[in-house]
Amino acid sequence: xxxxxxxxxxxxxxxxxxxxxxxxAGDAESSRASRGWWDRNAxxxxxxxxxxxxxxxxxxxxxxxxxxxxxxLGPTEGLKxxxxxxxxxxxxxxxxxxxxxGARPVALDLSHRQLQHALxxxxxxxxxxxxxxxxxxxxxxxxxxxxxxxxxxxxxxxVRVFREVRRVLRPGGRWVFSVTHPIRWxxxxxxxxxxxxxxxxxxxxxxxxxxxxQGRAVxxxxxxxxxxxxxxxxxxxxxxxxxxxxxxxxxxGQEWGGWSPLRGNLIPGTAIFVCExxx
Numbered sequence: 001x002x003x004x005x006x007x008x009x010x011x012x013x014x015x016x017x018x019x020x021x022x023x024x025a026g027d028a029e030s031s032r033a034s035r036g037w038w039d040r041n042a043x044x045x046x047x048x049x050x051x052x053x054x055x056x057x058x059x060x061x062x063x064x065x066x067x068x069x070x071x072x073l074g075p076t077e078g079l080k081x082x083x084x085x086x087x088x089x090x091x092x093x094x095x096x097x098x099x100x101x102g103a104r105p106v107a108l109d110l111s112h113r114q115l116q117h118a119l120x121x122x123x124x125x126x127x128x129x130x131x132x133x134x135x136x137x138x139x140x141x142x143x144x145x146x147x148x149x150x151x152x153x154x155x156x157x158x159v160r161v162f163r164e165v166r167r168v169l170r171p172g173g174r175w176v177f178s179v180t181h182p183i184r185w186x187x188x189x190x191x192x193x194x195x196x197x198x199x200x201x202x203x204x205x206x207x208x209x210x211x212x213x214q215g216r217a218v219x220x221x222x223x224x225x226x227x228x229x230x231x232x233x234x235x236x237x238x239x240x241x242x243x244x245x246x247x248x249x250x251x252x253g254q255e256w257g258g259w260s261p262l263r264g265n266l267i268p269g270t271a272i273f274v275c276e277x278x279x
Contacts, residue, residue: 018218022206025220027156030207031110031131033217034154038111046091046117052254055121056096060148060178061270062259063246067097072176072244072274073144079103082143085168087132087161087177088150092118095125106142108132109150132161137168145169147177153221156207158229162236166277175238175275181245181268184258185223191260196267229273238275246270 025033038045053059058067067073073084080102086095089107091114098105108128109115115127130136132151145165155161165175186202188195202225210219224232233240248264255261259269 018210018212020208020210022204023209025156025207025209025217025222027133027160029217030154030156030220030222031133033209033220035110035112037219038109039113042090042111042113042117045114049256050091052256053091053093055091055093056100056123058094058097058148060244060272061246062254062256063248063264063270064252065244065246065270065272067094070244072242072272073146073174076101079144083141085135085137085142085145085165086150087145087147087165088152089118089127090114090150091121092123092125092127093121094146094148096121096123099123099125103144106137108135133157133164135164135168139167140170141168143170143173145173145175149178149180152177153179156220156222158222158224158232159235162232162238166237169277171277171279173277174241175277176272177275178270178272179229180221181271182224182226182229183267184269187258187263187267189258191255191258191263193262195258195260195263226271229271233273233275237278239278240273241276242272242274244272244274246272 068076079098082103084098084103084105086105086107089095089109092107095105095107106126106128107118108130110131112129115129118127133155151161152158186198186200188199205223208221209217211217230240245268248261253261
């Protein structure tokens with residue numbers, strides 16, 4: 001999230017002037033912007049964060065919480081033989097870890113360039129380029145679904161995504177996803193002391209948009225309060241089993257955008273929703 005920019009601040013992106021603002025952005029515009037942004041920035045993202053993410057680790061967020069230790073999808077030994085859908089898979093690092101545990105993962109992403117990085121790293125994980133709001137799978141195709149900062153923060157209608165996830169899950173299937181912790185929206189997206197003072201209303205749900213000179217969105221991120229997220233989960237047909245707010249570990253000295261040890265020791269940066277399919 002790039003909230004260090006204020007209303008109508010100007011900055012450079014891909015050599016062109018863009019404007020950061022807060023305005024409405026619907027499903028189609030958000031999807032277009034996300035596909036374009038990740039296609040343009042996948043190389044830089046993987047260069048900057050690939051070493052931290054690893055080629056075959058399952059990391060839930062910048063804090064470094066590892067699924068091997070957290071077990072949010074269930075006991076690691078119980079993953080063997082399960083069909084798992086990873087949404088917003090990027091270079092499919094999480095899916096490779098799942099495959100190593102004996103699961104049968106499918107890695108889905110909107111960005112063609114991100115999936116090219118998955119091919120570069122290699123492995124036998126099936127890759128699918130598709131929108132999370134229109135999953136190209138039959139009903140009841142998967143035992144589990146997961147997403148580490150993928151898709152959910154960037155869609156205008158998260159309930160639509162959740163209902164699609166519910167549709168492709170088998171009864172009792174688990175859906176676990178991580179997003180920027182909603183409280184972060186009240187603070188500037190800065191890793192230092194300037195990121196510790198409230199600068200905006202937590203209750204302002206107006207999307208953050210970066211747009212080009214023609215007013216076309218090139219990046220969109222949507223804010224939901226913690227209560228909104230819970231209500232969205234329920235409206236999507238899930239039961240909330242757990243809400244995990246990872247603490248910043250002592251071993252992690254990195255800064256990642258607005259995430260840092262300074263902020264991580266004081267306010268939560270990530271929220272992980274552990275859900276199960278109702279019915």
